[in-house]
Amino acid sequence: MAADGGGEPDHLAGERATAQFDVDGMKVAWAGSRHAVEVADRMARLVASDPVFRKDTRTMLSRKELFKDTLKKAAHAWKRIVELRLTEEEANLLRLYVDQPGYVDLHWGMFVPAIKGQGTEEQQKKWLPMAYKFQIIGCYAQTELGHGSNVQGLETTATFDPSTDEFVMHSPTLTSSKWWPGGLGKASTHAVVYARLITEGKDYGIHGFIVQLRSLDDHSPLPGVTLGDIGGKFGSGAYNSMDNGVLRFDHVRIPRDQMLMRLSQVTREGKYVHSDVPKQLLYGTMVYVRQTIVADASKALSRAVCIAVRYSAIRKQFGSQDGGPETQVLNYKTQQSRLFPLLASAYAYRFVGQWLKWLYTDVNQKLEAKDYSTLPEAHACTAGLKSVTTSATADAIEECRKLCGGHGYLNSSGLPELFAVYVPACTYEGDNVVLLLQVARFLMKTVSQVAAGKQPVGTIAYMGNIQHLMQCKSAVNTAEDWLNPAAIKEVFEARALRMAVNCAQNISKAPSQEEGFSELSPDLLEAAVAHVQLIIVTKFIEKLQEDIPGPGVKEQLQKLCSIYALHLLHKHLGDFLSTGCVTARQGALANELLGKLYAQVRPNAVALVDAFDYTDHYLGSVLGRYDGDVYPALYEEAWKDPLNETVVPDGYQEHLRPLLKQQLKLSRL
Amino acid sequence: MAADGGGEPDHLAGERATAQFDVDGMKVAWAGSRHAVEVADRMARLVASDPVFRKDTRTMLSRKELFKDTLKKAAHAWKRIVELRLTEEEANLLRLYVDQPGYVDLHWGMFVPAIKGQGTEEQQKKWLPMAYKFQIIGCYAQTELGHGSNVQGLETTATFDPSTDEFVMHSPTLTSSKWWPGGLGKASTHAVVYARLITEGKDYGIHGFIVQLRSLDDHSPLPGVTLGDIGGKFGSGAYNSMDNGVLRFDHVRIPRDQMLMRLSQVTREGKYVHSDVPKQLLYGTMVYVRQTIVADASKALSRAVCIAVRYSAIRKQFGSQDGGPETQVLNYKTQQSRLFPLLASAYAYRFVGQWLKWLYTDVNQKLEAKDYSTLPEAHACTAGLKSVTTSATADAIEECRKLCGGHGYLNSSGLPELFAVYVPACTYEGDNVVLLLQVARFLMKTVSQVAAGKQPVGTIAYMGNIQHLMQCKSAVNTAEDWLNPAAIKEVFEARALRMAVNCAQNISKAPSQEEGFSELSPDLLEAAVAHVQLIIVTKFIEKLQEDIPGPGVKEQLQKLCSIYALHLLHKHLGDFLSTGCVTARQGALANELLGKLYAQVRPNAVALVDAFDYTDHYLGSVLGRYDGDVYPALYEEAWKDPLNETVVPDGYQEHLRPLLKQQLKLSRL
Ligand SMILES: Cc1cc2nc3c(=O)[nH]c(=O)nc-3n(C[C@H](O)[C@H](O)[C@H](O)COP(=O)(O)OP(=O)(O)OC[C@H]3O[C@@H](n4cnc5c(N)ncnc54)[C@H](O)[C@@H]3O)c2cc1C
Ligand SMILES: Cc1cc2nc3c(=O)[nH]c(=O)nc-3n(C[C@H](O)[C@H](O)[C@H](O)COP(=O)(O)OP(=O)(O)OC[C@H]3O[C@@H](n4cnc5c(N)ncnc54)[C@H](O)[C@@H]3O)c2cc1C
Numbered sequence A, B: 001m002a003a004d005g006g007g008e009p010d011h012l013a014g015e016r017a018t019a020q021f022d023v024d025g026m027k028v029a030w031a032g033s034r035h036a037v038e039v040a041d042r043m044a045r046l047v048a049s050d051p052v053f054r055k056d057t058r059t060m061l062s063r064k065e066l067f068k069d070t071l072k073k074a075a076h077a078w079k080r081i082v083e084l085r086l087t088e089e090e091a092n093l094l095r096l097y098v099d100q101p102g103y104v105d106l107h108w109g110m111f112v113p114a115i116k117g118q119g120t121e122e123q124q125k126k127w128l129p130m131a132y133k134f135q136i137i138g139c140y141a142q143t144e145l146g147h148g149s150n151v152q153g154l155e156t157t158a159t160f161d162p163s164t165d166e167f168v169m170h171s172p173t174l175t176s177s178k179w180w181p182g183g184l185g186k187a188s189t190h191a192v193v194y195a196r197l198i199t200e201g202k203d204y205g206i207h208g209f210i211v212q213l214r215s216l217d218d219h220s221p222l223p224g225v226t227l228g229d230i231g232g233k234f235g236s237g238a239y240n241s242m243d244n245g246v247l248r249f250d251h252v253r254i255p256r257d258q259m260l261m262r263l264s265q266v267t268r269e270g271k272y273v274h275s276d277v278p279k280q281l282l283y284g285t286m287v288y289v290r291q292t293i294v295a296d297a298s299k300a301l302s303r304a305v306c307i308a309v310r311y312s313a314i315r316k317q318f319g320s321q322d323g324g325p326e327t328q329v330l331n332y333k334t335q336q337s338r339l340f341p342l343l344a345s346a347y348a349y350r351f352v353g354q355w356l357k358w359l360y361t362d363v364n365q366k367l368e369a370k371d372y373s374t375l376p377e378a379h380a381c382t383a384g385l386k387s388v389t390t391s392a393t394a395d396a397i398e399e400c401r402k403l404c405g406g407h408g409y410l411n412s413s414g415l416p417e418l419f420a421v422y423v424p425a426c427t428y429e430g431d432n433v434v435l436l437l438q439v440a441r442f443l444m445k446t447v448s449q450v451a452a453g454k455q456p457v458g459t460i461a462y463m464g465n466i467q468h469l470m471q472c473k474s475a476v477n478t479a480e481d482w483l484n485p486a487a488i489k490e491v492f493e494a495r496a497l498r499m500a501v502n503c504a505q506n507i508s509k510a511p512s513q514e515e516g517f518s519e520l521s522p523d524l525l526e527a528a529v530a531h532v533q534l535i536i537v538t539k540f541i542e543k544l545q546e547d548i549p550g551p552g553v554k555e556q557l558q559k560l561c562s563i564y565a566l567h568l569l570h571k572h573l574g575d576f577l578s579t580g581c582v583t584a585r586q587g588a589l590a591n592e593l594l595g596k597l598y599a600q601v602r603p604n605a606v607a608l609v610d611a612f613d614y615t616d617h618y619l620g621s622v623l624g625r626y627d628g629d630v631y632p633a634l635y636e637e638a639w640k641d642p643l644n645e646t647v648v649p650d651g652y653q654e655h656l657r658p659l660l661k662q663q664l665k666l667s668r669l
């Protein structure tokens, strides 16, 4: 697909002709199945061909216009979903390709799952049908002005009043104002609000409540409810289509049965009681949400890489010495060494994301069987993957922008908006540093369990191999030896384990475990990253053990897997050397092999990004056009700027002419 | 200064009380002299107190409003400069604190210097007085749609026509359109245009020409001249205040004497002749421009760090185990390990910038004395410093934004705009990778000269010490040994030299020097970075050998210098280990010392950013407020968003109500 044009010449045809693998086969590997390719393709075309979903002037809209445009697109998307009787899978893809953050994301992504996960069956029966039909619009109101990461510090109160059988929602301080929830500012009629539950004079900590915020008649805020948008955010367009909001309660009353009561209840008399449902059930939702975030990372990264690869194949700069044609910048080794690891990362994240989908079903099955033993591992693993993939993706998008030189700085390149809309993924659903510290805690716990003879499972199982991993020496002796997945896995395992063990030993020297953990926390972050990188590398290697059809497809993925692992080895060489996992010479061999792999990927680069199967609409970039016809498109886009409505600018008479004519009215002092 | 409020409580007073040094003394060290502090302070207050220079709603303006606002501010600034008879130093500072990119930047920063550097005395006499009085507004039109880095590839032609004694300026292709010049789109009346000079049928390559673009009567483009803005750029506000422009010529004629003729001329008959002025004279301008870019890096970085440090001292998240007050996030070791190296970098860049000012006068003196021997070294050094400081600053601003958690994503934090306006510094005035490759070429040349027994000078002099540096082993044996500047310098020199020598050896194995250079270019980038980091470390150490008055001032700077160097050692540990400059144990000791230094800097952190002496106006951040009263300010800013003009949003009737009321008009298919 993707080729939007008809008989137009394809400026990248030469690049496509050099591919050494079957692009259709790669599409299947990327999407997960032939069916997934087909549905994605159909939904992408549906969106791209519908004028309501145009987004080419989005960065020029005022905040109000942009928000209105988002309401329009959301309603239109829903209309199409209903009219075409789309399946849930199709509807999700349609929303993905509409590619404009809005209240529906929180409605489906947070409000509905919160009720499903934390509501009783009765509550689900009452609220979900309304939500499914959009009779109500819901958001997820947790964060406050004063507290984000530390959820236990939230200040909003929900005080039970037995005289009326109601909770009184209240914002006792300025810092207790709800702040950030998407969809809250203008669109939502309801919210799941997190507040301190107080009954019988006792504070039972944070619980969720379904609260109606706006009238269903005229959308005005209910009495005692103050609502607003929290203001402009990073970038033009980008996340400004979302009404992240502020909410204050002045003693707002809700019926008792709007407390989400699956895990605990307040009785008619005001007694707080725990149900027998185990807390761990909430983990399922968390694994689900993080899995979507990792999947989103591979999407955002692959978009950026697609733009940078295609443009680098078009862009020429500097000639051969003898005045021949100029060199495509994609031929420069520096351009390759910056770009191809990002291409490899896009594939790596895609596959670890596919594995996380499997993990989610696995966790759910275990939960149903009341087997909670693997939950801490699943928690640490998903927290770490969320953190590492989103941080790396944010950096990578900006690197792709720089790889496009000056033109990458134009909104028409699509990259500024992609960056601005993506970066909050590093912060929401858990600040990335806070998450890594959780991973580190889990690692420290595992190290001490291993020392006590316990055999760890899942992604941490390698730690059971401590005897070998603490003293092994890599047998790599030639650059090509690094092509062996076992060689890669061994050094990544050894590095991760040794860093964790080092930290544990240093912590044990501190006066207390807590002090030690805090002092060592910068090192613990690095150990956590090493562990997570190992997971990603391992899952890529495991993917390659599957049957992957299509001529040349697996071979290309093997190269990308090697690039992914070896660029990390090179980037974190200090880790590998200081823990004695590799020698300086082995490090140099890895680097040498990287150079060779870049050369091998070069003729396949454009085809490898074609396999993402993105439409020009979804890419939203004049530089990333499928047909490579970049320059006329850049030129045309420029003239759309409102500043070009007149050739002599507004302000000339007042502010330029007097200056040029030496007629500024001066007040000599 | 900076404290804008009157008797308001200072929420950071406690932090300021713990400082162990004289903040006024530090202000002098930062600004360069007591005089510099005083002037900067006066100009900053002048701008901050003038309502025309308000910028708090800048990110909410439409492109047209923003551009008009920029014209207004520029005219008003000029009015104040004339009225108050400001000196050049004062005027430059005033423009700095106005803090809004606009045509004046290019007029003063590129157009005037180009005429000064490349114009004959006659040409200077004719054009400069008009420019100085703003009778004309000029820009610098070099880059084209198709060519940026490769200036020799520009396509615009200037063909001499002896029949009329004129040059004919022409844009033969779409890609030859001038593209990017700031001030070109809407404001400039003139430009220095770079074009291929063609005379007597021969192409003499790229030369500069002064070209009038617009009528001085009504500002309309002259016949044959197409002008426009190239469209929206990264971010809201940010660089969108600038009219980066597109320019096409359709056979536009200019008098012959508007070719910039200092270095070469075309005679009345059309003969191309070189003057006896040596080409190297152009280097002076280049060193000047790059020096200002390094100075700008320290400004942008220090602003971001100031915001992040102050907010991290206010922001609390998570409590002590026993329910006591929550912890300031600045107390977390991870926050410190991410933030304090950036604080140290701000100081490091400031001092290397001050040294570059000296280098500029030194280069000029040598040029006048016709001593061109040190020019290649000055060229490589400034290219490298431009590249390394701007890349690191761009990354650092984004890290500071992340250090502020969710609130850093709001425009009111100031950080999104600071990032968006700053990042093009990595691209303009030389793409950072292209510049590093130039440094690398110089390094390779120096290595071979050293091998031939030549003694290198200036920042590369250390390479003369090759005997020692190739085999020395660091004597560091305790963490505190790393406090010794000589110990630091030795390992940084050894690392830089060994990486360069490694590259040179690997290149020599290639079939040709060119092929080798190209194959090795990713490694060469790393070698170049190592060399430039050494320069910055060395200049910081040299600064500390000066007399620095004020109790405790030098002690603080010594700590920051150690942090700057050791965080680099830790970050690039792979370089140091693989070249055998330090052992794994020495690396661990450096890391241990870093942790101790962070703890020592902690009580001084807020005072160290106060020493930048920035007004709240210049910072433009509710999170970075001098008084730390963050939350009411965040709250108030939110309500200014246009989306909050109505409580029920525009679009409700059309797009929300029909959805909620199940009244979307469906067309069943
Ligand atoms: C675009 C966007 C959308 C959002 N949508 C929603 C939504 O729909 N609903 C909702 O409820 N919320 C939402 N949020 C809020 C988001 O969940 C929080 O911003 C996030 O949890 C981070 O918390 P914080 O902002 O308080 O950061 P902070 O925790 O204040 O972080 C500040 C700094 O402190 C550091 N830090 C904090 N704690 C520790 C620690 N223990 N150890 C070491 N360092 C620490 C962090 O690493 C960071 O560097 C959204 C935020 C954004 C930006
Ligand atoms: C905000 C802004 C303001 C500007 N203002 C002006 C102005 O006032 N006047 C003006 O004339 N211009 C201006 N420019 C243009 C600017 O000077 C160019 O963008 C810059 O020189 C980079 O060139 P490019 O855009 O062609 O990048 P390219 O050279 O096309 O870079 C694309 C990629 O190719 C790589 N690359 C290029 N050559 C090589 C090589 N030999 N080896 C390895 N890699 C290579 C780069 O590293 C980059 O990754 C401005 C640009 C911006 C963004």
Ligand SMILES: [Ca+2]
Pocket: A059, A061, A235, A236, A237, B059, B061, B235, B236, B237
């Ligand atoms: Ca905007």
